[in-house]
Amino acid sequence: MSATASDTGGKFYGSTIGKKIVMAVTGAFLVLFLVGHVAGNLQILSGKEKINHYAELLHSSAGLLWGFRLALIASVVLHVKAALELYTLKNAARPIAYAKKAHRVATLASRFMIWSGYVLGAFLVFHILHFTTGQAHPSFDAHGDVFRNVTTAFQNPAVAALYVVCMGLVGLHLSHGLFSFTQSLGLSHPSYSARAKTLAKVVAFAVAAAFAAVPIAVLAGFVK
Amino acid sequence: MDLDSRIPEGPIEKKWDTRRFDMKLVNPANKRKYTVIVVGSGLAGGAAAASMAELGYNVLNFCYQDSPRRAHSIAAQGGINAAKNYQNDGDSVWRLFYDTVKGGDYRAREANVYRLAQISVNIIDQCVAQGVPFAREYGGTLSNRSFGGAQVSRTFYARGQTGQQLLLGAYQALERQIGAGKVKMFPRTEMLDVVTVDGVARGIIARNLSTGKIEAYAADAVVLATGGYGNMFYLSTNAKGCSATAIWRAHKRGAYFANPCFTQIHPTCIPVAGEFQSKLTLMSESLRNDGRIWVPTKKGDERKPGDIPEAERDYYLERRYPAFGNLVPRDVASRAAKLCCDEGRGVGPGGRGVYLDFSDSIGRLGAGTIRERYGNLFDMYERITGEDPYTVPMRIYPAIHYTMGGLWVDYNLQSTIPGMFVGGEANFSDHGANRLGASALMQGLADGYFILPLTVGNYLAQTTGPKVDTTHAAFQDALKGVNATTSKLLGIKGKRTVDSFHRELGKLMWENCGMARNEAGLKDALQKIPALREEFWKNVTIPGVGAEMNQELEKAGRVADFLELAELFATDALERKESCGGHFREESHTPDGEALRDDDGYCYAAAWEYKGPKERQVLHKESLAFEHVHLTQRSYK
Amino acid sequence: MRTFALTLHVWRQKSAKDGGRFAEYKAPNVSEHMSFLEMLDVVNQDLIAKGDDPIAFDHDCREGICGMCGFMVNGSAHGPHRGTTVCQLHMRHFQDGEELWLEPWRSAAFPIVKDLAVDRSALDRIIAAGGFISVPTGSAVDGNATPVPKVDAELSMDAAACIGCGACVAMCPNASAALFTSAKIGHLGLLPQGQPERHDRALKMVAQANVEGFGHCTSVGECEAVCPKQIPITFIARMNRDFLDAVIHERPQSDRGGSG
Known part of the structure; x- marks a missing residue:
């Protein structure tokens, strides 16, 4: 019997580890995107021209932009598809729940990955409608005045609060997701995986805090 | 029947070679036509089942635990001896042989012990190749320690879990054969009888412990590797499920029971x-x-x-x-x-x-x-x-x-029932009256990997009887017998729990037949054991029914057998008026209180023949000759 | 010697086919020196005396090595004490008046046999799929022919210490057998003797775990927290790496057979 390409593919994605590896790789890509995203966001602290110029730069090549957007969409789709499939398997793996269940070491983040995932999925839709396409924005400027779009939006405390809370969830999701990434790809090792856990938390909350800094700065009046 | 130990002729160093050459072989293409039942999945049983399947035989393997990986060999901590002399400290096959015979206080068969020492080196090689993670030195070589008073460092070990690691090696080899379809595994299944046809072992009766179903299984040969009977004492280091049931019921079908009073008391x-x-x-x-x-x-x-x-x-x-x-x-x-x-x-x-x-x-x-x-x-x-x-x-x-006693076997590990072989702690063969530390694992694996696969094959090559299946009257009779015993136990509906009988028996045996024994105490035990047994069969209570998982019923069957074996144990201890190894008769000691052997009177293995429920068992003596390790009083002064 | 009383809520179920429920029992005279199973023995003796069916639970060696025992105590596999099987859990860790909930391992791959006893043969089938080194009896070279670095032997032993009790599966929120499977893959994969089959082993064992219906690993670490041998989840990472390596490097077997 000889293995064919589709055999290999089936063995890979057909197994729970294959699905986890897909989640790890797509998740890692999305995290890298978030790091770039937040680095861009923080330019708003340097003023209107800086951020608007940056936005213009991003839109300069439609091909590149859409190529990147498609990669992002694909990542999100694959990440969510694998997550939902695994979640179904998980429920099948334990059809009868425990009457009493302790949590010995599981962190809040790790236990609520699927729920933080659901909320972030919904947030993602809102966020695109809010800042990319504008339907959810009360006074959207479609001509690239990103600065105005952001500041007017976050001057509403409810909107700012929503973003801050969701960024907290991003931090939570990433704090476990980044560690899980090292496990799923087999990057961990007895001598550094304790540090991997800590590092994952640091990166996750740094990203989240950087994102949250913008609405907080706007609301607090630092950015006008 | 005369006891023929079938020790090969010739110098002791050549005996195993001689036997291997004299053995009849089964043609490779014919091996798949034979089925062997192996009861027990520990070091001896698991290794034998896996090795025979590798050779091409069909194997049916039974264990009472939920997985073959749980056999009690797993609990051995210290290590396994082998005459590798990796430490260059003067060890040799001869020295391991000498130490084992002497350590056993001259009550083991020299030829068997020599073979054990020879095979010990192959065992280590086999286990390393299987991936047993033995302790290593920084240079990557195998580490050794001195163990249990040995003057050389010949003990190989894997932390304090050597038994576990060796067993997992055998278990993995067994699972490979299960996966290949050569071994059919019956976990949670307890053997309750041996079936003989024309005096030859042809199968077993066993109860599925999950469903309670009692069924017959036919084969061309039967191997028992069901461990020792230390749990007769209720409190022992054995696992809770360890029992004498398999060997005791085989004994009642004609297998002689040797040296039942030789038990080892572990000091720590x-x-x-x-x-x-x-x-x-x-x-x-x-x-x-x-x-x-x-x-x-x-x-x-x-x-x-x-x-x-x-x-x-x-x-x-x-x-x-x-x-x-x-x-x-x-x-x-x-x-x-x-x-x-x-x-x-x-x-x-x-x-x-x-x-x-x-x-x-x-x-x-x-x-x-x-x-x-x-x-x-x-x-x-x-x-x-x-x-x-x-x-x-x-x-x-x-x-x-540990129990050094067990079913009597010849050099080929065959019991007095033709076609029934016994390996590991279940047989009496290699440790005499006292086992040295780290030698049980060695013996179990020697029997399982290297002896039984050959000697069983030799037996199969010479069988001429017709194939039988479980429709044969002998199987149906045995089934009826086992079912009747089960119904009888369930029908007693008395007042005392199985455990209360077991504890009482244990206490009695520990007091009267424990570390030191004397005539009065043994005679007292021989009065009390039958009385306790009688009460058991009148007053035990077992809840539930037979056709389901019923752990009390399982225990009851085992305790019933202990109650019979205990009597033979005390009889054997009374009969042997000398002190030797683990058997200390207070009447026989040196002036400073050490065990005193009586080589003129007792230099034999006592093999007992079952004659019926009310009959006294008959003693057969296999006299032991010590040609190479000369009889001397042990002294550790 | 301290003695005290406990209330037990025990899952009772006659067989895989029957439904189950919790039943309440009193354990009025618990000694601090008892093991948890000895405490249950005493409860069972009382039940038998009353003509009731005793609680069925698996156990054998009662010294923490055979892996036969195990059930949930207040939602923790083998109870609350780290690195301890329930047979070695001693009652001195409990207080007078405590209520304890005893449940069987719950996993689709572990059908209940009776009460607290489950069928874990799925774990055996994972081993049968590839958890071995194919070395027929007699074909070994000298034990010292292949040096094994001490650090590898020790790490291998860390994984090999697995007792196959199933606590990892029971405690995992996804009923995953990843720790069990990875322990065997790690044990054999760390040794030079295990290299020829390393890729094949990973593929086959992982595939079998999926066939048996075990869930996936989400790296929460509940398994290592309850593992009686404290096997760390770094072995799961190692398994994942072996699996990925195997997928990438898988080579077709030659179909030019025939040795005659």
């Missing part, structure tokens, strides 16, 4: 904590390498161990046996502990304990080194007792650990 177990105690836990005797054993010199000294000054401590092993000190063989160490406690100098609750003290070694080597060597054992001790052995001396006491 955690003492009994209370009436509820369900089993005893062994602390590896490797601890004696660095621990010093002592009791207070004063009787009834209630002070904490740390408050007892050096001058008021009796390091009794070092005092009595200056050459071997704390490393005397197990039987000697156990009896010495009992003597101290009998004198009223025992420590801990009930005064049945002695100290095993590491403070000197910790002072000399540091707690770190001690933790490196024994950390897992210290942790286990603390889990069980709640005391920290790094600061407070351990309390230990002897406990029943």
Whole structure:
């Protein structure tokens, strides 16, 4: 019997580890995107021209932009598809729940990955409608005045609060997701995986805090 | 029937080679036409099942546990001996042979022991190749330690879990054959009878412990590797499910039972904590390498161990046996502990304990080194007792650990039932009256990997009888018998639980047939055992029905067998008026209290033949010749 | 000696086919020196005396090595104490008046046999799929022919210490057998003897775990927290790496057979 390409593919994605590896790789890509995203966001602290110029730069090549957007969409789709499939398997793996269940070491983040995932999925839709396409924005400027779009939006405390809370969830999701990434790809090792856990938390909350800094700065009046 | 041990002719070094050459072989293409039943999945059974399947036989393997990986070989801690001489310290096949015969107090068969020592080297190779993670030196070579009083370092080990690792090696080989379809595994299935057709073993009756279904299984040969019967004493280091049932029922079908009174009491177990105690836990005797054993010199000294000054401590092993000190063989160490406690100098609750003290070694080597060597054992001790052995001396006491006696087998490991072979602790063969530390694993694997696959094949090559299946009358009769016994047990509906009988039997045996035996005590036991057995069959209560998982029913069958075996045990102990190895008759000792053998009267293996429920068993003697290791009184002074 | 009373809520179920429920029992005279199973023995003796069916639970060696025992105590596999099987869990860790909930391992791959006893043969089938080194009896070279670095032997032993009790599966929120499977893959994969089959082993064992219906690993670490041998989840990472390596490097077997 000889293995064919589709055999290999089936063995890979057909197994729970294959699905986890897909989640790890797509998740890692999305995290890298978030790091770039937040680095861009923080330019708003340097003023209107800086951020608007940056936005213009991003839109300069439609091909590149859409190529990147498609990669992002694909990542999100694959990440969510694998997550939902695994979640179904998980429920099948334990059809009868425990009457009493302790949590010995599981962190809040790790236990609520699927729920933080659901909320972030919904947030993602809102966020695109809010800042990319504008339907959810009360006074959207479609001509690239990103600065105005952001500041007017976050001057509403409810909107700012929503973003801050969701960024907290991003931090939570990433704090476990980044560690899980090292496990799923087999990057961990007895001598550094304790540090991997800590590092994952640091990166996750740094990203989240950087994102949250913008609405907080706007609301607090630092950015006008 | 005469006992023919079928020892090959020729010099002892050539006997196994001679036998291997003389054996009949089964043509490779014909092996798949034979089916072998293996009962038990420990080192002997698991290794035999896997190896015979590799050769091409079809194997049916049975175990009472839920997985073959749980056989009680798994609990062996210390190590496995082999005459590799990797340490260049003067070991050799001859020396291992010599030590084992002498350690067994000259009651084992020389030819078998020599073969065991020869095969020991192959075992290590096999296990390493299977991936057993033995301890290693920094250069990557295998590490050895001296164990149980041996003067050379020939013990291979994997932390304190050597039995587990060797068993997992055999289990993995077995699972490979299960996956390949050559072994059909029957977990949670307990053998309840052997079926013989025209006097030849042709199958077994077994009960599925999950469903309660009792079924017959036919084969061309049967191998029993079901371990020892130490649980007769209720409290022992054996697993709760260990029993004599398989070998006892085979005995009642015609297999002679040899040296039933040869039991090993392990000196370093955690003492009994209370009436509820369900089993005893062994602390590896490797601890004696660095621990010093002592009791207070004063009787009834209630002070904490740390408050007892050096001058008021009796390091009794070092005092009595200056050459071997704390490393005397197990039987000697156990009896010495009992003597101290009998004198009223025992420590801990009930005064049945002695100290095993590491403070000197910790002072000399540091707690770190001690933790490196024994950390897992210290942790286990603390889990069980709640005391920290790094600061407070351990309390230990002897406990029943291993039974050297078992079904009589010839050199080919065949019992007196043709076609029925017995391996591992279940047979009587290699340890004589006392087993040396780290030799049980060696024997189980020698039998399983290297002896049974050949000798069973030799037997199969010569079988001429017609194939039988379970529709044969012999199977149907045996089935009826087993069903009737089960119904009878369930129908008693008396007042006492199975455990209460088992505890009572255990106490009786420990008092009268334990570490020291005398005529009066044995005769007393022979009065009380039948009475207890009679009460059992009138007054035991077993809830539930037979056609379901019924753990009380399982226990009841095992206790019923212990109640019969106990009588043979006491009879054998009474018959053997000498002291040898683990069998200490108070009437037979040297002026300074050491065991005194009587080679003129008792230099034989006692093989008992079952004659019927009311009949006295008949003793057959296989006389033992010691041509190479000359009979001398053991001395560890 | 401290003695105290406990209330037990025990899952009772006659067989895989029957439904189950919790039943309440009193354990009035628990000694601090008892093991958890000895405490149940005493409860069972009382039940038998009353003519009731005793609680069925698996156990054998009662010294923490055979892996036969195990059930949930208040939602923790083998109870609350780290590195301890329930047979070695001693009652001194409990207080007078405590209520304890005893449940069987719950996993689709572990059908209940009776009460607290489950069928874990799925774990055996994972081993049968590839958890071995194919070395027929007699074909071994000398034990010292292949040096094994001490650090590898020790790490291998860390994984090999697995007792196959199933606590990892029971405690995992996804009923995953990843720790069990990875322990065997790690044990054999760390040794030179295990290299020829390393990729094949990973593929086959992982595939079998999926066929048996075990869930996936989400790296929460509940398994290592309850593992009686404290096997760390770094072995799961190692398994994942072996699996990925195997997928990438898988080579077709030659179909030019025939040795005659």
